[in-house]
Amino acid sequence: AQRVTQPEKLLSVFKGAPVELKCNYSYSGSPELFWYVQYSRQRLQLLLRHISRESIKGFTADLNKGETSFHLKKPFAQEEDSAMYYCALRAETSGSRLTFGEGTQLTVNP
Amino acid sequence: DAGITQSPRHKVTETGTPVTLRCHQTENHRYMYWYRQDPGHGLRLIHYSYGVKDTDKGEVSDGYSVSRSKTEDFLLTLESATSSQTSVYFCAISEGGRTDTQYFGPGTRLTVL
Numbered sequence: 001a002q003r004v005t006q007p008e009k010l011l012s013v014f015k016g017a018p019v020e021l022k023c024n025y026s027y028s029g030s031p032e033l034f035w036y037v038q039y040s041r042q043r044l045q046l047l048l049r050h051i052s053r054e055s056i057k058g059f060t061a062d063l064n065k066g067e068t069s070f071h072l073k074k075p076f077a078q079e080e081d082s083a084m085y086y087c088a089l090r091a092e093t094s095g096s097r098l099t100f101g102e103g104t105q106l107t108v109n110p
Numbered sequence: 111d112a113g114i115t116q117s118p119r120h121k122v123t124e125t126g127t128p129v130t131l132r133c134h135q136t137e138n139h140r141y142m143y144w145y146r147q148d149p150g151h152g153l154r155l156i157h158y159s160y161g162v163k164d165t166d167k168g169e170v171s172d173g174y175s176v177s178r179s180k181t182e183d184f185l186l187t188l189e190s191a192t193s194s195q196t197s198v199y200f201c202a203i204s205e206g207g208r209t210d211t212q213y214f215g216p217g218t219r220l221t222v223l
Contacts (some may be wrong), residue, residue, distance in 0.1 A: 004193070027215070044200065046151075051209075086152055086214040096141045096210050097168070100153040 002027040002091045004101035012107045013077050021072040021104045023061075023087030032062055033070040034091040034098070039083045047072075048087070057081070077108045113137050115214040116201050122221045129188040131218050133201030135181075141204045142184040143212065144168075144176060146197040153200065159184055160206075191222045 003026045013019050025031060035047040048056045050063040050070060061072045070087060087101040113136030118187040123196050124202060145168075155168030165176050165215040173195060175187045188195055201215040 006152075043216055046211050096204050096206050097155060097158060097211075098212060102150055102152040
């Protein structure tokens with residue numbers, strides 16, 4: 001079975017500093033990886049997916065199959081980036097189902 | 111926001127009572143999901159549906175049942191609520207396919223005393 005691990009429950013940085021949210025996974029096949037974000041009092045929403053190879057709100061994430069990681073990065077954090085971030089994996093055999101990590105609460109201080 | 115609503119949004123109940131949560135969508139998406147969100151555990155899939163009357167278990171299905179009698183509604187029932195089922199419950203929907211994306215409802219906060 002697949003598993004997603006986010007080692008940091010809480011992450012605090014200052015505005016303008018770089019930020020990296022870690023995501024590691026275990027899965028023997030070829031996964032599809034996602035980052036979802038939940039801002040305060042808002043719904044959980046998709047931030048980005050690795051197959052799109054896009055940058056959303058300044059965030060990027062690269063799938064590293066050798067290290068089985070999908071870390072989320074932003075060079076200059078903003079206060080509005082404060083939110084709960086979830087890494088998720090879709091396995092080849094899971095159909096549409098996702099497996100989520102435990103989540104990382106990011107706080108960007110002024 | 112995708113057309114997903116959940117009801118009720120908040121509920122307090124007592125141990126042993128039955129509870130039904132409703133998820134309603136206006137997007138005509140094929141797939142619907144129920145998750146629970148708990149600190150330290152993230153989101154865990156309870157049950158999901160891949161069509162009317164077609165449902166399957168997720169990773170934490172014990173103590174929960176679901177029904178989907180029409181495309182737009184997906185019901186989650188706690189037959190006899192326990193304190194361990196105190197949580198925030200999220201419904202999600204998706205179309206399926208290669209670029210499938212799950213869209214989430216606003217959540218239901220359930221407290222079992």
